Amino acid sequence: MMKISMDRLSPGETGKVVRINATGDLRQRLLAMGILPGVEIELVRIAPLGDPLDFKLRDFHLSMRKNEARNIIVERFNHHGRRGRRKRRHWQW
Amino acid sequence: MGGEAGEKEGIGNGRKTCRVAIVGNPNCGKTTLFNELTGARQKVGNWPGVTIEKKTGFLSVNNRIKAEIIDLPGIYSLSAYSLDERIARDYLLKEKPDAIINIVDASNLERNLFLTTQLLELQIPMIISLNLVDAAGKKNLKIDVDILSSHLRIPVVPTVALKGQGIDKITEMTGKVLQGEWHKKMARVRFGTDGEKHISEVEKLLHKAAERMNLPLRWLAVKLFEGDREYELLLESKELLNRINEYRKKTEKMVGEDTETIIADYRYGFISGLVKEAVTVTADIRITLSEKIDAVITSRILGIPFFALVIFLMFKISIDFSQPGIEYIDSLFTLLLNWINVRLFTIGAPGWISYIVVNGVIGGTGTVITFVVPIALVFLCLSFLEDIGYLSRGAFVMDRLMHWMGLPGKAFIPLILGFGCNVPGILATRVMENEKDRLITILINPFISCGARLPVYIMIAGAVFARNVGTVVFSLYAAGILTAIAVGLIFRRTILKGPSTPFVMELPPYRLPTLKGILLHTWGNVWSFVKRAGTLIVAIILLLVVLGYLPVGVTPNSKDSVLGKVGLAISPVFKPQGFANWKASVALFTGLFAKEAVVGTMGALYGVESRNPDSSGGRGRIKNGTLKAKIARDFTPLSAYSFLLFILLYSPCVATMGAISKEAGLKWAVFSVLFNTAVAYIISMGVFQIGTLIKALL
């Protein structure tokens, strides 16, 4: 299983949280939002200017900058695509 | 709204009135429910954290109990991450309301219940208003209220605050809870065998401290077990803290996670169990309508064009559509003025009375009413965007740009509110967590061109630039934005250095706004504007009319009047900017009281002299065109533009100064006055000089 930081997911891809590296206030906020080990998070889309990102978890949408998402380590889910999705190039800005 | 209740009415325990706090996540309908319960008028929005101020109102619960209802800011947890959270947490823990109405968004149950699990630890009688059940229904979620209620061991009332459904039941259950009928034993989350063992040890250590700090024991124990910095600092004994930390470390070793994660994990575990039992999904919807809309509106390709279109339409509506309205009102007032003039003349009123009544009172009121139109339209657009949920999408789309300015996406909303009025814009910065971010957003807000400046642009640009008024106005707005960005960047790199805060923002689902909600929202804003600014404007115009009339005998508003002399004294300062004429100087001076007062002043100084029955009784019929022509005589397009730039940028008006002083301190308000005036002076000088040079070269 491949572990990556959450900002490296491709749009439409889902990951399962394994670790949160953030500390302090950010950690508190992430935990309160329900970002905990075991939770599935989908990267829905990237904002037009390349940042922030729109994630979906526990049936709601949360936007986060790459800088914050970098602190969350996820396990790639169905990396080869359950809907036969071709692997998309990850946009870099 | 009154803060303290004067009532003597009690419920036995010696209190005057019961206090009931409304607590919940942002956008779950707190304000809507508050309005339904109290009948008070208040802003209803759809942007995370719009409820900033503490709003209170009264509810007569039954014939024995009267409750003061408090609408607390929307929060996700009882941490002290943002100012909002701190306000809510401090209120709940220090002022201890008699009961809590916890609003839970039924369409987003899991995350909303996280806060509930924390509230349960406060030992305050509580009921849940399970709101937005209509939205949950649309998501095909069926929620068993009885299961929720029996597991949490508190009353749960399903509501649709928007339609007033369930409000009576909320009132009834609040009464029951206040009378102690339900309080016995609320559910509490248990934090696993190891966790509970150690937390109960911590509790034993904290008995005295909790009593001294006047905090619920369980709550304090859990918070310290999590390593909450704020409570650690409050704890007096170092030794006590060390012993608590030992338990914490022991648990962390046994479980293999830090206690903060353990605690949150058990809370969400508890919630998952509850949701599994209480919620049935009747049909699977993979993508909601809201998500389909976002797939277009915030997409990579259309996100920015759509945002630009929204802003463009906002200006189109508020500027172009208001023109006919303004002209219509203007012509009505001219008719009224002439009629009153004739009346006063026929009843033989003394000249000075007709002069002051006609020009000061009626003229001033006319001025205020004229610019109610564009301001109402601006607020109408903003309320709509806010209620429908687009403002947080705006923050999402624009965050990168804000980030580049060293500000969080959240700064976008206070700044865009600044287009309506800088005062609410500055007040809205309270949702920002970081003090430096907040201060920067406050200080650059006055450069954002508020609605009150619009009539000034329209008047002067309308007089001088016949065809291109729209372009000129647009460029002024752009200049304001650019200055705000530049100043923000400079502050971030100089006097307010520091890292920017983490950006984690919910994108709530779009909600169809109600016409009533938008109109109430707009009406509240316009009314407070008319009240606050309107009276000031009439007062200033009256003052000016009197100063222009004195000393008795001079031609009103001539250079010999008091007003003229003041203007003449100041005007040379503005030679490098190209508008060293005394009328402009007087207008700048009065513009300090309120930027829109520039319109009144210019109107009084240019237009009114010919309405004056003393000097030219025969020329009664003054058309808008005459005023424009007179203004046009004193300005070249270049000097007019320089003058407009100066009005855009110079010192914030008195109301804005007050807001800055309130939010950041008097020191920063004074700084803002001096700094902004200097910026305006330099920029309009630059534009005028460079413009003159280019003209000379051509």
Ligand SMILES: Nc1nc2c(ncn2[C@@H]2O[C@H](COP(=O)(O)OP(=O)(O)O)[C@@H](O)[C@H]2O)c(=O)[nH]1
């Ligand atoms: N469909 C629906 N919309 C609601 C309900 N209650 C509130 N709203 C809408 O939800 C939005 C946010 O409400 P508001 O009271 O401002 O939430 P607050 O942030 O918690 O104060 C507004 O557009 C309301 O009109 C409800 O029960 N059903």
Ligand SMILES: [Mg+2]
């Ligand atoms: Mg609210």
